Amino acid sequence: MTLSEKSAYLKGLMDGMKLDKETDEGKMIAGIVDLLQDMTASISDLEENAIAVSDELDEIEEDLDAIEEYLMDEDDEDEDDEYDEDDDDYDFADDDGEDFDYEDEVVYNVTCPNCGKELELDEETILGDSINCPQCGEPLEFDFDEDDEADEEE
Numbered sequence: 247m248t249l250s251e252k253s254a255y256l257k258g259l260m261d262g263m264k265l266d267k268e269t270d271e272g273k274m275i276a277g278i279v280d281l282l283q284d285m286t287a288s289i290s291d292l293e294e295n296a297i298a299v300s301d302e303l304d305e306i307e308e309d310l311d312a313i314e315e316y317l318m319d320e321d322d323e324d325e326d327d328e329y330d331e332d333d334d335d336y337d338f339a340d341d342d343g344e345d346f347d348y349e350d351e352v353v354y355n356v357t358c359p360n361c362g363k364e365l366e367l368d369e370e371t372i373l374g375d376s377i378n379c380p381q382c383g384e385p386l387e388f389d390f391d392e393d394d395e396a397d398e399e400e
Contacts, residue, residue: 249286249289249290250286250290252286253279253282253283253286254283256279256282257279257283260275260276260279351368351369352369353366353367353368354367354368354369354372356372356388358379358381358382358384358386360382360384361379361381361382363379363380365379365380372388376388
């Protein structure tokens with residue numbers, strides 16, 4: 247039985263009892279029944295409003311989910327980096343789709359000024375004093391200063 251039905255039942259009982267509404271007790275019971283009917287109407291209105299708000303919130307949530315899914319799909323296509331939670335490192339993919347990890351060894355491409363042979367040298371070799379070109383035997387010297395590189399970037 248709903249609140250409205252219970253309130254109507256009590257009103258029917260009061261009318262069926264043929265209470266004299268002029269007596270103190272009759273006035274009090276009639277007032278209580280009227281109050282219950284008013285409260286029932288207010289509660290019914292509140293329930294209807296709550297249902298309407300809940301429905302609207304559900305629609306908003308669906309719209310936000312759709313927007314989030316759209317943005318996440320767009321980010322997946324546009325963004326080349328991904329965060330690896332296990333390593334706490336960022337892995338980057340180059341244009342070929344190959345991953346580049348900053349923990350990997352850095353390799354520099356160097357061209358011998360004498361014979362033109364291209365060499366791939368690691369950072370440790372470049373930071374050393376010098377090496378000889380494997381093709382022409384000429385000594386190759388590198389002036390690699392990290393402070394100069396930082397100044398160029400500014």
